[in-house]
Amino acid sequence: MRQTAGVTVLLWIAAFSLLVWLWLACCHGLFWRTDVRLPPRRPPVRWPRVVVVVPARDEAAVLPVSLPTLLAQKYPGRARVILVDDHSADGTGALAAELRTMDGLELTVTSPPPLPPGWTGKLWALRHGVELAGTDAEYLLLTDADIAHGPDSLAELVAAAEGNGLDLVSQMARLRVETGWERLIVPAFVYFFAQLYPFRRSNRPGSRTAAAAGGCSLVRREALERAGGVAAIRGAVIDDVSLARAVKSSGGRTWLGLAGEVDSVRPYPRLEQLWRMVSRSAYAQLRHSPLLLLGTVLGLALVYLVPPVATVAGLVAGAPPVAVAGGAAWALMAGTYLPMVRYYGQPVAAVLLLPFTASLYLLMTVDSAVQHWRGRGAAWKGRTYSGA
Known part of the structure; x- marks a missing residue:
């Protein structure tokens, strides 16, 4: 019985x-479909000015792979890169300065003031970079120091934003899957994220769902200011989702999808590192x-x-x-x-x-x-x- x-x-x-x-x-x-890629895009009549902001803390191990891909962007308009060295202990700032190229995008290496209460380190560094970008920037590409971009990445992001009236265009970088633990954990990580924030719902105007991927987010400067700037999300640990919510709730249009030529070069060879992530x-x-x-x-x-x-x-x-x-x-x-x-x-x-x-x-x-x-x-x- x-x-x-x-x-x-x-x-x-x-x-x-x-x-x-x-x-x-x-x-x-x-949520399970992987065909959400950059929307249809065509070259704009005028390429807007873009400033790339890279917050970096103790990233000397990955910068030689990632930073040159940003400096080598084939962008038809005016663009420059600001790397914000967030008080690193491994020489990140000095290494970044050494990676400057004569024929690449202009690179500025800077450090923010000491971290004030109520801010996460990454967002404080981003705020400093955004302030340095000033009104010269019509768009800001917020990208992590471990992200490598294909040569046309910036141009395609801007074309997608301009051609579709988007205020935030974000691509989830393809994470590394070389070790056994990476192959086991990483695809599921992206799968679970998409289940939590279905991309199609997030991209739908009027939907309550809003998400972005912090490793690669192009945001219109006016939309960021309308949303309250970086200060509006100053204490957020999940800063990418918080940014998308702030932009969308202030009337902006957001888009999130999987990347084709944006890759994370950060290794997670052991379970302990993936667990902490x-x-x-x-x-x-x-x-x-x-x-x-x-x-x-x-x-x-x-x-x-x-x-x-x-x-x-x-x-x-x-x-x-x-x-x-x-x-x-x-x-x-x-x-x-x-x-x-x-x-x-x-x-x-x-x-x-x-x-x-x-x-x-x-x-x-x-x-x-x-x-x-x-x-x-x-x-x-x-x-x-x-x-x-």
Whole structure:
């Protein structure tokens, strides 16, 4: 009798998980598709002035790869680069100055004043760079120091913004997937982000969803000022999403998609490094709410862990309905993950590992909350934002 009752309960849970996956696959903004790329673009009549702002803290290891790609941009209009050395301890500023080229874009290397209370380091550095850009800039390209751009990246971003009346154009850089842990964690990271912020919904005017990718965001200067400037999001740990929300809520049009020629060159060879990348902001994403944390843990378990567990348990217990419900949910999960796996050039069989990867993300999220409760908050490069 107990076994029958237990099988019945598992059947109901598996069936509910299957319904959730049907809704996610069909009614959640087609989040799983990877064809959201830069919208149609054509050269503008006049190329606007652009200033590229690069906040950099202890980035000497990646600058020799990333910074030359910015200085070598083939932009038909006027453009220059401002690298803001955020009080690095590894010679980032001096190295950046050495990377100047005679025939590339003009490069200015500067440092901001000491970090004031209430600001994250990156946003304080961005504010300093934006101020130096002044009214000379019609657009600002906010890009991280680990991001390498194809030679036409800036021109294509500007053409997309000008041709479609966009105030913020952001591309999610293709992250590195060379080590085993990177191949396991990174595609799922982008997949989960798209599930949380479906690109098509974010790009729809009037939609409440708004998101951007901090590694590559071109913003119209007037739109940024209308949104309150960088100061409006001064304490945000998830600064890219906060920027998109500020621009959109002030009447601006935003766009987010996957990149074609924008790549992160930062390596994450060990699980510890990937774990820190996720956990430093996961609880902030949940607005530091224990209830949202509980709901997230239960939701991850229901959506990602129940399907394989129900499939195996149904087969072992000789309960075909349980196995079928679990297997169907698992198949939908794998099917929606497949485009992202292909986008990152990984073998198709990698889709079967998503439940395991999701369990790691569940633990990372819980760890993020634990670190917050211990007063460590969002720690990154020697700084801790306990209130973030």
